[in-house]
Amino acid sequence: MSQPTRESDFDPSDHGWEALQQDGYEALVGPFWTRHEMGALQVALKTRHEHRNRNGAVHGGVILSLADQGLGLAVLEATGGLKQATIQLDLHFVAATRPGQFVVCIPKVDRVTSGVAFVRGELKVGDRLVATAEGIWKYVEAKR
Numbered sequence: 001m002s003q004p005t006r007e008s009d010f011d012p013s014d015h016g017w018e019a020l021q022q023d024g025y026e027a028l029v030g031p032f033w034t035r036h037e038m039g040a041l042q043v044a045l046k047t048r049h050e051h052r053n054r055n056g057a058v059h060g061g062v063i064l065s066l067a068d069q070g071l072g073l074a075v076l077e078a079t080g081g082l083k084q085a086t087i088q089l090d091l092h093f094v095a096a097t098r099p100g101q102f103v104v105c106i107p108k109v110d111r112v113t114s115g116v117a118f119v120r121g122e123l124k125v126g127d128r129l130v131a132t133a134e135g136i137w138k139y140v141e142a143k144r
Contacts, residue, residue, distance in 0.1 A: 010102055012046060029065050034073065041077055043070035044104040051099055058097040067091055067123060067133035070105025075117040075137040078109040082139045084117070089135035101125045105133075115139060 013019070017033040026032060029051075033044040045066045053059040068086055075084055097103055107121035120134035 010046065012044065012102065017044060025065075026069065029062060032066070032069050040106070040108075041070075041074050042104055042106055043073055044102055045069075046102050047097060047099050049099045056098070058099060058101070058103070060091075060093060063093070063097060063103065063123060063131050064089070064091050066103055066105050067121060067131065068135075070123075071107045071119045071121050071133060071135055072137060074107035074109050074119055074121070075112075078112055078117060078119075079139065083141045084137045084139045087116070087136050087138045089133065091131055091133045093131050095128060095130045097125060097130050103130065 012033045017035045019031040019033055020026070022030060022032065030045060033046070035042055035044075043066065045062070047058045047062065051058045051062045068089055071089070072084065072086060076082070103123055103125055105121050105123050107119055109117055109119045111118045115138060117137045117139075118134075119137065121132070122129055123131040123133065
């Protein structure tokens with residue numbers, strides 16, 4: 001993924017990303033962006049100054065929110081749009097992220113059963129790994 005010299009100049013829509021139209025909590029954190037790269041879903045967030053913690057890095061909760069959004073959308077696609085809820089999400093931080101950076105979640109659904117889905121993902125800034133995630137999503141409506 002190419003990024004401009006100044007991160008603040010980066011416009012995701014110029015690189016094939018589409019902004020998700022959301023409300024509630026997701027609208028406060030986002031917008032979240034999606035695209036399919038070689039047939040695989042990617043979900044991203046252009047971090048902002050408001051996302052920083054007291055150390056000047058992006059707050060871990062923001063990264064966790066991106067992981068939850070990315071992995072959850074991958075499960076939604078894998079199940080044909082079934083409503084679902086996160087029942088477990090583990091996140092491991094690898095490197096700090098700075099406000100203004102474009103963080104991409106690359107999810108992979110490992111297994112879909114009749115009641116839950118198992119998914120994992122990597123979160124990256126460019127080629128740099130910043131976090132890994134894995135979790136379990138439960139369907140809140142019957143599997144078709």
